[in-house]
Amino acid sequence: MVLGTGLGNLDLLDAALRDPGARLSPALAFQGYAHAAACELSRMLGTQGPLLTVLTGCNSGADAIGVALDWLRLGKCDLVYAGGAEAELLPAFLQAMGAARALQSRHNATPAQASRPFDAARDGNVPGEGAAVLLLARPEIAAGRVKPDTQDPET
Numbered sequence: 001m002v003l004g005t006g007l008g009n010l011d012l013l014d015a016a017l018r019d020p021g022a023r024l025s026p027a028l029a030f031q032g033y034a035h036a037a038a039c040e041l042s043r044m045l046g047t048q049g050p051l052l053t054v055l056t057g058c059n060s061g062a063d064a065i066g067v068a069l070d071w072l073r074l075g076k077c078d079l080v081y082a083g084g085a086e087a088e089l090l091p092a093f094l095q096a097m098g099a100a101r102a103l104q105s106r107h108n109a110t111p112a113q114a115s116r117p118f119d120a121a122r123d124g125n126v127p128g129e130g131a132a133v134l135l136l137a138r139p140e141i142a143a144g145r146v147k148p149d150t151q152d153p154e155t
Helices: 012-020 036-045 057-075 092-098
Strands: 003-004 052-055 079-086 129-137
Touching: 003 036, 012 036, 012 092, 036 052, 036 079, 052 057, 057 079, 057 129
Parallel strands: 003 052, 003 079
Antiparallel strands: 079 129
């Protein structure tokens, strides 16, 4: 399992900090760090083998897929779940991005035109939330010629 995220569980930290009188849960120490999503997803899917979180900003999900491909090419794994997850629509994060002048502003009246990641005339980021995970396999496994965890052809 290799999962990318730009920031990680800011929503949990934000909620905990909004109520200064509340007692913080000890579980927050584990739920609030960026690696929690990969750990939880790996537990839910019952994966075995390497487990990694990639934190490289906006391109973390794509970088995670690249790491997974490397693992497959190097023979470290037969199958790898890889992808990304992010939920950054929090007031403090948006205010910080606005203060850094990193948010798109030219297309506020036409939101469908706002996200322009490969446009030379783009003027900033469009924050959002989402997740996607792919199951990648070595070519011979994907083609059904070999079972995972073995080099013996299927009979």
